[in-house]
Amino acid sequence: MRIPILKLNNLLLVSIQIELDDQSALQLQEDLLEKIHQTTAGGVVIDLTSLDMIDSFIAKVLGDIVSMSGLMGSQVVLTGIQPAVAITLIELGINLNEANTAIDLEKGIQILNQSGVQ
Amino acid sequence: MTSNMNIPIICEWDIVAARQAGRDAARKLSFSIVDQARITTAISELARNIYLYALPGNIILEQIEEQNKIGLKITAVDKGPGIKDIKLALEDGYTTSGGLGAGVPGVKRLMDDFSIDSVVGEGTKITAVKWLKK
Numbered sequence: 001m002r003i004p005i006l007k008l009n010n011l012l013l014v015s016i017q018i019e020l021d022d023q024s025a026l027q028l029q030e031d032l033l034e035k036i037h038q039t040t041a042g043g044v045v046i047d048l049t050s051l052d053m054i055d056s057f058i059a060k061v062l063g064d065i066v067s068m069s070g071l072m073g074s075q076v077v078l079t080g081i082q083p084a085v086a087i088t089l090i091e092l093g094i095n096l097n098e099a100n101t102a103i104d105l106e107k108g109i110q111i112l113n114q115s116g117v118q
Numbered sequence: 119m120t121s122n123m124n125i126p127i128i129c130e131w132d133i134v135a136a137r138q139a140g141r142d143a144a145r146k147l148s149f150s151i152v153d154q155a156r157i158t159t160a161i162s163e164l165a166r167n168i169y170l171y172a173l174p175g176n177i178i179l180e181q182i183e184e185q186n187k188i189g190l191k192i193t194a195v196d197k198g199p200g201i202k203d204i205k206l207a208l209e210d211g212y213t214t215s216g217g218l219g220a221g222v223p224g225v226k227r228l229m230d231d232f233s234i235d236s237v238v239g240e241g242t243k244i245t246a247v248k249w250l251k252k
Binding site: 019021022023052053054055056057082083084085087088091092093094 | 131134137138151155156158163210228
């Protein structure tokens with residue numbers, strides 16, 4: 001399933017509302033990088049509020065998206081990680097240290113605005 | 119959960135199916151939200167392990183009872199190549215697939231009980247239990 005990517009000024013917004021299978025995660029990675037290239041968006045917010053679990057594969061894909069977008073010059077903020085998901089990720093041994101995070105979509109956009117991405 | 123569930127792992131989509139079955143089972147047994155996430159994640163890791171290394175296999179979910187405790191038992195069985203060095207497979211960061219290497223050692227931390235049996239050339243059986251807190 002394709003996850004929609006919305007453009008808001010110089011930002012891209014992604015909200016993952018589906019049960020994320022491996023293919024959809026990889027598809028999102030490709031689609032998002034392509035969209036960054038097309039729109040020259042300076043920042044991306046990926047909202048994870050609806051996800052009730054993130055396993056090591058999805059975490060790896062999300063981490064890769066952050067690094068890959070960074071290489072292209074676009075800053076990614078992950079938002080809305082649920083308490084249960086944060087606990088599970090750390091117990092799994094995954095800390096997503098490279099990723100910028102924010103408590104919700106609004107704060108995620110603020111972080112990007114503060115770093116000059118409008 | 120009145121009966122046990124047995125989810126065959128044949129294609130990538132079966133990882134999602136196993137995860138969903140685990141989520142439903144954990145909810146029915148009234149596990150906390152955090153334990154539901156632990157159980158679902160553990161199942162996802164075990165199912166992916168089968169998919170990556172040891173097709174075909176099965177994820178079996180059972181409600182168990184022991185000394186007045188209720189638990190959810192996950193069994194992952196496969197007829198894959200087996201694990202040569204179980205100690206190494208349980209080390210954080212060890213991977214042969216380019217993943218994070220968090221899967222199997224992570225499952226051990228997410229669940230209460232964990233055991234692994236593997237015979238090279240025959241297959242692997244991993245069992246993991248989460249007990250319901252009273």
